Amino acid sequence: MSSLNNLAIKMKRAISEIEKEQRKEQIVFAALDEFYLKGLKATKMEDIAIRCGISKGTLYLYFSSKKALFESAVEHIAMHKAQQIQSLMTNHNSVKEALDQLFEFIPNVIIDSPLPKLIKVLISDAFDFPDVIKTYKQNIIDQVLSTITIVLQAGKERGEVNIDDAALTAKLIVAPVIFAVVWKVLSEAENSPPLAVDVLLKQHQLIIYKALGITE
Amino acid sequence: MSSLNNLAIKMKRAISEIEKEQRKEQIVFAALDEFYLKGLKATKMEDIAIRCGISKGTLYLYFSSKKALFESAVEHIAMHKAQQIQSLMTNHNSVKEALDQLFEFIPNVIIDSPLPKLIKVLISDAFDFPDVIKTYKQNIIDQVLSTITIVLQAGKERGEVNIDDAALTAKLIVAPVIFAVVWKVLSEAENSPPLAVDVLLKQHQLIIYKALGITE
């Protein structure tokens, strides 16, 4: 038995604060992957540990409980994204410029970032974590929507775009992103080829621009 | 064997069969509610039983396991919806007529039917049930999308609508439905006022019609 233990690869110790932060982040991403695949309840702490190459006990040096880890993971990833998104649509001269930026940015978010996973996790465990949902919705969703709304409203007042209701239009601009995220989850689940997100969004951009009267 | 039995017994059994089906349906809806709120793993068989006013043991007379109940519930509700949706967009003379019908129908689905719950459940436990997802996607989503696609394609060929890619456009027409469903879940979770789905879809209809060059 001891010889088996000797074969085990022992994790390097995280001594400095920086190393500890890195370890925490590593756990948080491993946790997100598990939560994404299994949901909160069905995720085993041991599986998260294995994914990190650490032991169950070590997890508890960094997070006091599964719930705490879940909340940390959501917050960590959500807040990280929130910053990116916030800075996205400032400094533009016209609605078109702003939306161009947005439409260029979105595919990367869907394809490369952990945001789709986070969204799936939040949808799945929404009812167990109303507070997390509330915070997330206020800090991310509402923020993004109101930014877009403001841009549209200003454009409408300047006669740049032809719209009815800026707030609703903002939601409709964002809707295909949610659609793409959900599609992504379902495709991955049934192991079918993924949606061509960029092409879909290109088409979406066209439709929106046409409807809003924006010309290239 | 049934022909050997007398009529009275047959009828009794026939009634029994009906009652059995009713009981099964009752369980299936109770289960959907629980799965919607808690997810598959966190849902207790006992809670479903309580919701039906029956005992744990009785549940197992109708469904052999939680997984079987889950699959039955999803299938039962999904197939029920599928029929409705299938009959939706036939018998129309123009794209506009077909889409009018669709846009009239959708809000009811989101507000009154169990479909949003089902979608939430499917998203949440997608990875545990790739087969369920596959079946559901093929029988419902792909069906709906291809119906819309065909309508659009035909309209395009007749010069009724001005579109690029009928299949993508179909997805974009459906996207806000998913958005509305997700929003509904998040609102219910954080106990915030719901989205005015009908108004959103009215606006969506406007944008789509404008982009497609459909005039009232």
Added chain:
Amino acid sequence: MSSLNNLAIKMKRAISEIEKEQRKEQIVFAALDEFYLKGLKATKMEDIAIRCGISKGTLYLYFSSKKALFESAVEHIAMHKAQQIQSLMTNHNSVKEALDQLFEFIPNVIIDSPLPKLIKVLISDAFDFPDVIKTYKQNIIDQVLSTITIVLQAGKERGEVNIDDAALTAKLIVAPVIFAVVWKVLSEAENSPPLAVDVLLKQHQLIIYKALGITE
């Protein structure tokens, strides 16, 4: 594996309220034995279950947690004893008669009843359960002491006994009982021959009677 299960002796089901009460009492006594031997923290729920011939899960049908079982066990046994002790020293004509009754009763309590175990358990886990201790002390110890005190005080006023302080004397009358209990624990632990409790208490009786001026 299933053949092994078939060999397992299944516990008869406790259906009626009476059977359930009996099962509860059975658990309580098994628990007392374990708590006595190991202390609260070191006692495994599984060991209690094994002692009863039931499964771990069944324990939780009757008691919601180890702590609850502990408290129930203490209360159940303590209250049972309290009643006996209460009725002990009423209806007597003289101090001598009352003390005679007491000294006749005590050895049985030490030798045959679960009280010594209970006392050991209470001492051991006193700091974790201040409330249990408080209740127990008020309902049993203080009760007993005050009953003896009243008897002595009345005897003193009638000139029957020659004492200084009735309350302190009461404590000193009881002291060897505690001594015997502690001795019993230590003897059992080191597996040495037990103290002859009855002889010790006979001697104690003599000393007390001599000191109090009670003549046979």
Added chain:
Amino acid sequence: MSSLNNLAIKMKRAISEIEKEQRKEQIVFAALDEFYLKGLKATKMEDIAIRCGISKGTLYLYFSSKKALFESAVEHIAMHKAQQIQSLMTNHNSVKEALDQLFEFIPNVIIDSPLPKLIKVLISDAFDFPDVIKTYKQNIIDQVLSTITIVLQAGKERGEVNIDDAALTAKLIVAPVIFAVVWKVLSEAENSPPLAVDVLLKQHQLIIYKALGITE
């Protein structure tokens, strides 16, 4: 080997040894406090470490395991007391003189020394440590009791005291000490005012003297 080293280093080591012993003693007392409050199983090594202001790891430089620490603690404190008690009742001219000394000594032991804590600890974890109990009982309890027994027996033979059985009487003389210790634990646990040990023992002394026919 030590003779090979120079004086300075030797002295340094000598000091180290003393410091080591002091550290050990410090740990032992911290451990006793924890064991007294929580019991062996529920005491965390870390809490002992914190109480000493050292780290968990350092504890293991001095004691190889919790069990070893427990045994060391009990032994260290018990043996220390044993010496005091041994020297207590020698050099006396009469039973009265010997008992006077005893009764003067006891209250200090109960109030100021770690002995009550030790007794509580020994009672609590008796069954896990039969050997410790055996050693302790032989070296302390039996020693004390036999010393008192010898004194009483000699007094009886000299006609100083009027007793039946010297060994039993010795136990009865000691009984209130155990009573006081147990009472102390229960009072501390329920946070109620402590027993006036000295007054109780004064009364006890009176009763014993009266019963034994010892006059002031």
Added chain:
DNA sequence: AATGAATGAGCATTCATTCAT
């Protein structure tokens, strides 16, 4: 058919102990 008592595999969490730093 219906019930709910009984079961035990499964998992979150704790903490004595080890050992790299």
Added chain:
DNA sequence: AATGAATGAATGCTCATTCAT
């Protein structure tokens, strides 16, 4: 020597499932 990060065996408790009544 001292530290405290890492480990994993141990254990309280849950709940899907079974089955006697």
